[in-house]
Amino acid sequence: MTNTANIISTVTDWVEPDLTSMTPNANLSSVPTFPLNILGPYWFNYILSAAGDRLPRDFFALNVLGTVSGLIGNGLEAAMPSPSTVREPATLWMVNVGPPGAGKTPAFTPFLEAVGALEAASGVVRKIEDTTIAGAIRVAIDTPEGLVVMDDELSGWWDSFSRDRGGEQFWLKAWNGKMPYAHNRGGRGGGASVIPRHNIAVLGGTQPATLPTMLKATSDIERGFVSRCLFAYPDPVPKNQTGTGHAPNEREMEAVLERVSELASLGLRSVSVTDEAVAHHADWTSRFNPADLFLDTTKPDGQWVSKQYGMAIRLALVLETTWWAAMKSPDKRVMKRAQQYAALADADRNDKGAERAAAQKKLDALIHTYGFSADGTWQRSDTGPDAVTLRAMQAACDLIENYFYPHFQRCQQSAYPPVHLKAAKDLTLMLVRRQKLSFNVRSMQKYEAFGAVSPALHGAGSNEVVEDVCAHLEELGVIRPVITRKVGRKAKDYDVNPLLLIAAKKYLR
Template identity: 25%
Template structure:
């Protein structure tokens, strides 16, 4: 290829050279949690050479689901939120998402096994009663049938024919459950549950797997908000859950996440309910023992002991209000969020709109986490210091993390293709190229000349990075579309700077 470059180039638009992925914000670990819990998170992250961010994601989602329907936060009458958190850990397969989450779920699994072991004896006794009840019921039916045939009054049904409700161990988390299974599970237990998926991409894509066009998304939207839900499927009785509360925790890789964000179909704002955690990779530390999990286990056990309150034959959460300082801070926070809404758009704006609800949820989680690792009395209200920590975390960490996560999705298809084309030119060190050269690369979003490549070329021309070269060849053959590249474009790097 010729590398002859014309002169008199305009000043190009350097914004197109900026990295599509913003830098990761610093995690305010010491400002978010009490020192004992923060030290455990930091020490566990260092020992495993994983980002502490991933462990924070697991702690918030787990603590929220354990409190669940036992305590809800309510800053004023008419506004109540469950402490349910959906957290997504983002990173490459080697980023350490699974071991970080495993450090938190390990003690939770131990507690789950203890619950099931404690329930085993009661279930064995019930199984014996159920077998006797079946025999007693058959005898009663036989006696009733004989009595009716002889015009006599049927006998009363024996109390032995009713074994009572089957005992179940409380379920703390599930790995791969259908919404039907979750509805049945949450119908029989008053507490919420944590849904953990090692890879969230398949879970999100599978929500619309039904041949009749059905979708699981309404179920999950209610599961975030703690609303009532009736799960119905053809040929099966409906299952009503009065307070559907399910925390969600899982991981996803950056490329599948980008595909999910850019394909559309999230008008209901389901993805905006996730707190994203996409830190830079952690440095590899020397081998060392992980801190003991005693502090985490103590916290989870005290939180697990919280119970909802009786309510007209059912149960209901105990609502935790705000003290005066926390209320003032909440009012200011809502004004700050409203002011920021004009600075962002698209998915980031939808995410920002969830901040008031997320802030009061997090303040409940932080307040009860502080209580659970100590020895004091259960909090009767949310204090200003806990709301301040929640608000600070959202504004200084969650918002810039959302901009990092949603950045590529905020671009138009043409803008995204133009940036990809500019990166291709730099990798190939092209000083002159044709549209056919671009198509031969067969890159995603740059393989169709008319609908993808041509708009990207036009945008780069307008931005001053390339310009068309007249085809001076004689003859009636097919004309080439050649372009020369602005000599100000640095070669051999993916991003500027």
């Protein structure tokens, strides 16, 4: 055993090794935080209050969108001419990713409880907690309004694709959100139970450890399921944060969600996508597509991007409904100001450019908060948003490209870290545990017991990985090659930084 005195005595020109790349998830790329202003003033303030400084706001944001999506159910669909009419439901599958203790459950619970309160008040079931096919069918047959899976741990839902007979087709049609689903009851009664419009949104969380199973495709059908999900995998909130903000008004939140829930009881209504929104969507998809991003559509990245044509329409409808449900009713003073700003912003009535721009900015703020029309008039619809506007489509496309895509890529990085990074950590752990101050590469590759620790570094075919690992550890100051003047085949001997045996305790657990 190498003791501390011996370690210190061997330190000459070594510096402390950089082991930060070996901490959990150190290989993950940075990701943006969710832009809360996109959700509108009400939800912006709600999330700031509920999350405080203790919880990731991203989890709350996805829970808002997922809950609204599920409660819209079969109440609304977006209709977009392009050139033949494309109809998309509001169905979204939202997945929050984080390790235990990351805050998924505290962010999820208020929404689960709010939907439960709506169910109790209306007597209509809107959520599924039993994700077996049999359990989901029992609820869906009696719920024409549409449903949402709400599960804090979605691994069971994902397992049902392959575990339950017919699972893949059941959930594929649930995502489609527009098709009937016939369930053959069998038994004495025979016949089939039909779900007229099979529409099930999904909202929940999962741990990084389950991502490899979730992202691994076992069939052609299952390969497309992950591309239908929108992920949030935020950085953890530092544990030393103690601010809490103030508790939000949960009854007010339930009232906002109740407005959404009531839409499904009115029957299906098509919401037109405005011409400006259609044009923006066409421009966006002309550059955000697998071909222009040089992505292979047989690989996860390409498959995910290829699904975003319809996803943007769905997300825009959900955003539009989110804003509509949370809009405040303006008082007389606000309505008068809106009329004044609209008049000042009218180019035919005001030739002062700077004054027009200032008035338009103020009018836009009132439109965002209260839902005024561009001419300063206000009328609240009780049947949901009147249209999917340019603002909603811009927000949806921006979220997909600049928020959800980086988070999807982070999920892939977590599930499948580069082989040489994992192997480098395995080798470093072995050096620490065996208190090694030097080693020979070829001896390591032949060492049978090491094959169980890191197969990538052991046996035939490991040479390329070993070279990458040693080069990486050299850059980090963990090892350095032993310089020799011997001729012939190089021995590939390395000295180990003696400070590693001290520094490793801080990083390698």
